[in-house]
Amino acid sequence: MSLSVLKQRYIALMLFFIDYKVLILCFTILVTVISGSILIEKTIFNGVGFTSVGIFNSLLPSLILFLLSIVSYRVIMGVYFFRTIYIIFLLSSFLACISLYSKYEKVTSEIQKIHSFTGKNVWVTGVVTSRESSNTFLFDSGKGGLGSSLIRFAKYTDLHAGQRCKLSVKVVQPSSFSEFDYKRYLFRKGIYSILDVLEYECKNGGSKLLEIRYSLERVVERAIPEPESSLLIGIMFGSKRVFTDGFNEALRNTGVSHVIAASGYNVALVANGIDVILRRINGRFVNILKVFGILLFSIFSGFSASLIRASTMSSIYFFALFIGRYCNKFSSLLLCITLLMLFNPFLIYDIGFLFSFLSTTGLIFLPSCFEKLRRSKFVKESVLPSVISILFTVPVSILFFGKVSVISVISNILIIPIISGSIFWGLGATLLNFIFPSLKLLFLIPYVQLLIFKYFVQISSNIDMVELSINPYIFGIFIYLSIFIFCLIKYPISSSNYYISRVRYINDRKYC
Incomplete structure (x- = not known):
């Protein structure tokens, strides 16, 4: 691909952002909220008030983003969107500051109350x-x-x-x-x-919902032994379970402890299940039932951070289908993340939440870049998604833990395809066994899968592998910039695409 075509695609992307102003708004809000949440934490823990320098530093990243946007549109495209971007910058900063101030007031009030007791x-x-x-x-x-x-x-x-x-x-x-x-x-x-x-x-x-969840957990505990029962309960419902110190250490060493949590996969199962049960009913009506079903499941599973992200995004997506609107997946995801961060700026410190967001972003864009490659169904549905998820989350893992283990990367690629099926079989077996207690044999498939998982984790944790200590910021910039350029080159875009056509029109006017 020539540099001129690459530039053409980049300009098309910038035009897309101007048309979908909500994306620029969301990016600016996220940048401001992230830097502001860091300021709030420092203020509370250091016991000092807000300073003009601290406030300026928290707004500086979004100001830099604003200036880069202006320069990009003016220099690269030769068009001027100053007024549009200026309004977006002011609005997003205003919303972010209201959210941050509200959170600060709430947190300090609760801390003062606890101090009195x-x-x-x-x-x-x-x-x-x-x-x-x-x-x-x-x-x-x-x-x-x-x-x-x-x-x-x-x-x-x-x-x-x-x-x-x-x-x-x-x-x-x-x-x-x-x-x-x-x-x-x-x-x-x-x-x-x-x-x-x-x-x-x-x-x-x-809590009636938590009591029902506990009853279902008891069904699993009576059907299969530990630690397989606790593994299955964690995967299905997101419940935190108590393992032996040795097994906990093995999970940490292999870097697969994140799979023992309810996630977007569970939400997808709920939506697909409603589809199967109500396949004869009008499609738009089914979409609103999916929203209620997902909400009920999320409440039932305790609203873990990954479930909040998945359920909110899915609900926005299905509600858009219900009212007859096309819904762009990435726009839905970014809007969802922005709303969640406005309500709780400290989600930025939740590694599970970040993993969920980044892996979902990767799974939205990267698979399309490999569509022309010939590969088996196993590679397409199991290996490729695992590799993409790891690629997008490794920089954050290094940021939180300061290093990355080679065995962790290999373990995630191999173990996720094995463990993913246990969610489907486990939920089905649990619900049927709850109604018909004698059907414990239904747990055989998830039990065997989790048995393989257990032995794999125990064996892998004993293997001495290289641990790499890398600067997380340099590594993160390198990885995400490389992915961005790769997607810009490989993402399938038709030559008749609306934004590509607009770029040609702009270029033709330049040389007229």
Whole structure:
């Protein structure tokens, strides 16, 4: 491909962005929210107020983006969109600042309330939302209580999600360890206090949906042994499960712990299931049922970050189909991410959320670049998506962990095709076994798949492989810039494409 054709495609992309102004708006909001959330965290943890320098630094990235946009359109295209981009910049900065200020006020208010109770014994009432370890649970006491907290028992306690508890607790501030900033980790998850339990009284009925989920989890636990049952429950419902220290270490070493969580694949199964059940009903009506089905499943599964992204994007997509509008997948994804970041700027620190967004972006664009290659169905449906997901998420992995393991990359490529089928078979077996308890044999297929997964993880974790320490920023820029150029060259675009035609028209006017 010649440089002139490459330039033509780049200009077509820029014209596309001007037509879809919401994309520029979303990019600017995201840049501002990300830099602003970093400023808020520093302000709270350093105990200082906002400074003019700090505010300017948080707006600087979006200002640079604004100037680059102006220069790109003026120099490369020879057209002037200053007024359009200026309005977008002001609007996006305004929305981002409102979101950040609202979040700051809410967080500081909650922290001040918790500070007033620190060191005191109090009674709180709320609902257990998930188990974190053998003796710690996430606990929601609502706005009238202490919000989302981590409750800690002296020893193993047999509680489960969905139970309503009345607790006598001592409120303590989270503290960090020598090698891990635990306080900051909890802060980013919206947890500002740890409650040491002195007395407790719990009963079922705190949350009907969580109780139903617990009943389905019990079906799996009775059908197959550990750790396979906990693996399957984590994959299907996103529930955090307790594994042995050895198996937890093996999961971390091989870099596959992220697969034990509910994800967009589950959302796709829900939508496909509604399609199969209601295939005789009018298509537009089915789309709105998919929105309700996805929402119900997300509530049921605890609204993990990856599920929030997948369910929001899917709901926007199906709602657009319901009202008869074409919906661009990337536009839906970017709009979804922007809305989520406006509501919770600290999602930027959730590695699962970032992995989900980046891998989905890769799966939207890159497969089309390989359409002319001859490959088997297995490579097309299993290997290629795994490689694309890893390619897009490796820079973020290095940013969070400071290094990347070769065994982690290889493990993800090999294990994801094996594990993906267990979601489908596991959900089907669980629902049928819930109705007909004698059909435990239905769990045979997911059990065998997870057995292979377990042994693969245990064997792989014992292999000494090279760990590469790389500058995450340089590596990330190199990877994403390379992907951008590759997509610009290889992405299939017809010569009669509307934006390509507009570029030719602009060029013809230049030389007239």
